[in-house]
Amino acid sequence: MNRRTFLQSSAALAAIAPAGLLAAEKKRRSNAQEAARGPVPFKPSRTTPRAHKKGFMFSTLRSSTAQKMSKHDKFQLLKNAGFEGVEVPGADNQKEVLAARDAFGLEIPSVLMPSHWSHPLSDPNPATREVSVNNLKISLQDAKAYGARSVLLVPAVVNKQISYADAHKRSIEEIKKCVPLAEKLGIAIALENVWNSFLLSPIEAAEYCDVFKSPMVRWHFDVGNVVNFGWPEHWIRILRERIVTVHVKEYSRALRDEHGPKAGFQAEYFTGDSDWPTVMAAFDDVHYPGWLIAEHTYRAPGMDDATWLRNIVVNMDKMLVA
Numbered sequence: 001m002n003r004r005t006f007l008q009s010s011a012a013l014a015a016i017a018p019a020g021l022l023a024a025e026k027k028r029r030s031n032a033q034e035a036a037r038g039p040v041p042f043k044p045s046r047t048t049p050r051a052h053k054k055g056f057m058f059s060t061l062r063s064s065t066a067q068k069m070s071k072h073d074k075f076q077l078l079k080n081a082g083f084e085g086v087e088v089p090g091a092d093n094q095k096e097v098l099a100a101r102d103a104f105g106l107e108i109p110s111v112l113m114p115s116h117w118s119h120p121l122s123d124p125n126p127a128t129r130e131v132s133v134n135n136l137k138i139s140l141q142d143a144k145a146y147g148a149r150s151v152l153l154v155p156a157v158v159n160k161q162i163s164y165a166d167a168h169k170r171s172i173e174e175i176k177k178c179v180p181l182a183e184k185l186g187i188a189i190a191l192e193n194v195w196n197s198f199l200l201s202p203i204e205a206a207e208y209c210d211v212f213k214s215p216m217v218r219w220h221f222d223v224g225n226v227v228n229f230g231w232p233e234h235w236i237r238i239l240r241e242r243i244v245t246v247h248v249k250e251y252s253r254a255l256r257d258e259h260g261p262k263a264g265f266q267a268e269y270f271t272g273d274s275d276w277p278t279v280m281a282a283f284d285d286v287h288y289p290g291w292l293i294a295e296h297t298y299r300a301p302g303m304d305d306a307t308w309l310r311n312i313v314v315n316m317d318k319m320l321v322a
Contacts, residue, residue: 042270042318045277049320050284054313055085055109055293057247063305075100081309085109087245087293090139090151097146108146109291110190110220110245113139113153121174122156122167122198129174136178136189143187149290150190150244151182152220155208158197167198172211182216188244190220193235195261200229202238209242218242222295224249227273228261233282240286247295248319250274265297269315277322292316 056078066074071093078086085107088097091114101108119131139151156171158164175189182189191199191209199205209217219242223232228251236243249265252272256264270276294316299308 042322044318044321046321049317050280052283052288052290052292052320053084053107053109054082054316055087055107055291056081056083056309056312057087057112057293057295059089059112060295060297061305061309063299066305071096071100072103075104075106077305078309079104079106081306082313083294083309085291085293087112087152088146089114090142091115091135092142094142094145097142101146108143108148109150110293111139111143111146111148111151113151116154117157120154120157120162120167121171122158122162123170124162124166129170133174133177136175137181140178140181140185140187140189144185148187150188150218150220152190152192152245154194154196155191156196156198164198168208171198172208175217176212179212179214179217183214186216188216188218190218190244192220192247193222193225195225195228202230202235205235206238206242209239218244220245220247222247222249223274223279224251224265224295227251227253228256228264232274232279236279236282236286236288243286243288243290245290246283246288246292248274248292248316249295249297268298268300269312270318276319280319280322292319 058074061074061078066077069077075086083106086101087110088108090111097108113132113136115132115135119128121129121132123129136151136153143149143151153175155175156167158167178189191205193199193205199208205219209219219239221235221239221243223246226232226235250267250269250272251264251274252267253264255267255272264272294312296312303311
């Protein structure tokens with residue numbers, strides 16, 4: 001390249017750079033305006049609602065008011081809101097949970113395995129992993145007592161200290177220790193896609209699930225968790241019959257771009273990018289028969305628990321006809 005060509009190229013790049021910055025700023029403003037625009041009018045595509053039952057993830061009921069309530073009163077709150085079931089933590093007071101379940105006729109479709117974040121099955125310390133293996137076994141037994149179908153498990157955590165390869169190897173070894181009990185009880189170990197830097201594509205997720213060669217190692221699919229880096233309908237159509245339970249929550253890429261990744265969850269249902277009509281059509285295509293469980297993180301300022309929960313049920317009813 002001679003001097004003249006170099007100067008011409010440099011001038012062209014200098015002209016392009018401001019245009020690129022302007023385009024980026026225009027996109028940022030457009031995203032912000034989209035986030036602030038509010039709900040799009042909902043138009044149902046079905047006259048007959050889908051048969052999925054509506055549940056709520058118990059551990060996300062954590063307002064200052066709810067923290068002072070007993071399990072009995074929380075179950076009543078959920079029943080009054082219109083939920084049909086509750087996803088409860090494992091290794092909890094089983095007697096209290098059963099009493100609350102029976103008092104209000106709420107089902108328990110899923111149990112959340114505790115300690116998979118604090119004691120991941122990918123941890124280099126065998127004693128740390130053993131804590132979660134034991135808790136998974138307890139949670140499987142709880143699920144059987146509650147009449148649940150599955151136990152939600154975050155299979156591994158990858159970080160700077162825990163390599164992807166080690167997480168893969170260790171988690172498989174530890175989960176295999178629990179498969180015989182899961183098969184004996186008829187309770188699925190349901191692996192969930194979360195922001196744990198592990199199993200980042202649906203094809204990999206399906207292959208990992210199939211490694212166990214057991215119908216009792218399935219998938220707990222979270223719609224909102226995928227939207228940050230993919231499209232839920234793609235995952236659904238690849239995971240197919242492996243999906244045993246579903247979490248429904250909204251995610252907005254516009255809010256993410258404006259305020260950071262976690263802010264994406266601060267969107268009301270049907271105002272983000274989860275694309276419920278497309279998602280529900282994908283569930284139809286793979287003949288998913290199970291529960292929709294709200295793991296909700298958005299609440300309008302000043303909204304009390306009863307109104308918030310009822311609003312979630314109303315939006316879940318929309319999903320059933322989307």
